Amino acid sequence: MAKAKPQRTTSIDNTIEQLKIEQETILNAYTQITLIEISRIKELTLKNDILMHNRISYSKSKLIELAENIANLAKENTGILGTGLLNPVMLRNNNGILERIHGENRIKAVKLNGVSTIPAIILENVSDELARFMRSSENLNREDLNVYDETLSILEHIQLACGFESIDKVKNFINKIKNFQAGRTTLSEIEKKLLIQVNNVFERIGRFDIITFVDRLSVLKLNPLIKQALVDDVITYTQAKVIKSKLNSDEEINKILDMLKHKKISANDLRKFIDNLKNS
Numbered sequence: 001m002a003k004a005k006p007q008r009t010t011s012i013d014n015t016i017e018q019l020k021i022e023q024e025t026i027l028n029a030y031t032q033i034t035l036i037e038i039s040r041i042k043e044l045t046l047k048n049d050i051l052m053h054n055r056i057s058y059s060k061s062k063l064i065e066l067a068e069n070i071a072n073l074a075k076e077n078t079g080i081l082g083t084g085l086l087n088p089v090m091l092r093n094n095n096g097i098l099e100r101i102h103g104e105n106r107i108k109a110v111k112l113n114g115v116s117t118i119p120a121i122i123l124e125n126v127s128d129e130l131a132r133f134m135r136s137s138e139n140l141n142r143e144d145l146n147v148y149d150e151t152l153s154i155l156e157h158i159q160l161a162c163g164f165e166s167i168d169k170v171k172n173f174i175n176k177i178k179n180f181q182a183g184r185t186t187l188s189e190i191e192k193k194l195l196i197q198v199n200n201v202f203e204r205i206g207r208f209d210i211i212t213f214v215d216r217l218s219v220l221k222l223n224p225l226i227k228q229a230l231v232d233d234v235i236t237y238t239q240a241k242v243i244k245s246k247l248n249s250d251e252e253i254n255k256i257l258d259m260l261k262h263k264k265i266s267a268n269d270l271r272k273f274i275d276n277l278k279n280s
Contacts, residue, residue: 022130023137026123033080033088036098036120038107041091044099044131059146059232067109080119085110088119090134092126101131102138132160140205147237148227151216154205162197171217173198178214218244225253235260238267246274 074084089103100107101123110118126134139145139153155167164170177195179185187195195210202209208216218241222230226243229235234257235243247253256274265273 022127023134026126026130027121031121033119033121035081035083035117036091036122038111038116038118040098041089041107041118041120042097042099044092044101044135045094045097061232063105063108063112066105067112070106070109071113074113074115083110083115083117083119085119088121090123091120092123092131094126098122099131101126101134129160132156136160146231147216147240148219148222148230151219154208154213154216157205158198158201161201162194171220174210174214174217177210181211223250223253225250225257229257229260236267239270242267242271242274246271246278 070079070084072084073079073086074082079085080088085106087103087106089106090101091098091103092101098120103118103120107118136153136156139149140157142149145153152167155170158164158170159167162170164173173191173194176185176187176191177198180187198210202213219227219230219237222240222244226235226240230237230240239260243253243256247256256270260270
């Protein structure tokens with residue numbers, strides 16, 4: 001059996017800068033905004049990349065607020081083409097199929113208002129790699145990005161910059177680095193070069209290093225109820241970790257989340273509260 005090809009060691013700066021140039025060229029070439037039937041818009045499909053992150057949860061209150069703002073502007077016939085939207089959604093034409101690169105929240109908000117069309121820019125000749133870059137870049141630049149989406153966006157950015165085959169491969173490598181730092185494993189020469197690249201990505205992002213980011217991976221295994229509460233700003237990330245470690249059933253989790261909607265307590269106090277509840 002042939003050996004698997006090693007991860008490519010392309011310079012991160014070259015990879016990202018090249019994609020930035022491609023993005024700028026594409027966006028400058030396609031500026032026409034068209035009203036598109038929302039029913040025609042499909043999810044982004046990437047070859048061999050079923051783990052491409054898509055925002056699957058969003059604060060309900062924020063979505064309703066966005067929908068109301070769009071509706072109010074539309075009543076005044078303002079915004080793009082009088083729709084109330086200030087920015088069009090970005091789509092790519094993939095062999096006749098219109099796939100969303102970004103703009104999911106705008107689409108959901110418009111649908112809440114009972115509107116069936118949305119202003120969009122349709123891009124041609126957008127590769128999977130460029131589509132992934134455009135989406136992950138937008139996510140990383142969001143001010144309201146929750147912990148769950150931020151974690152996945154960083155993993156996608158590393159996947160793109162360092163040539164990993166999937167997000168799972170990125171997670172596995174980061175966990176291996178944790179074990180390497182603890183003296184529990186060794187790295188091949190290729191993995192040592194890859195470690196330098198991944199560290200460079202974290203330096204560019206400026207929020208974590210590879211070791212402090214390991215802890216963030218636990219957020220990807222949260223119970224859906226906990227994850228939604230995190231997205232809705234009902235709980236903090238540290239509270240989410242406490243609930244994950246202490247409770248298993250949906251019934252127990254719902255009781256604690258309902259309590260936290262009306263009472264603000266620290267993660268430490270929450271841990272003690274749950275322990276006392278279990279003991280009693």
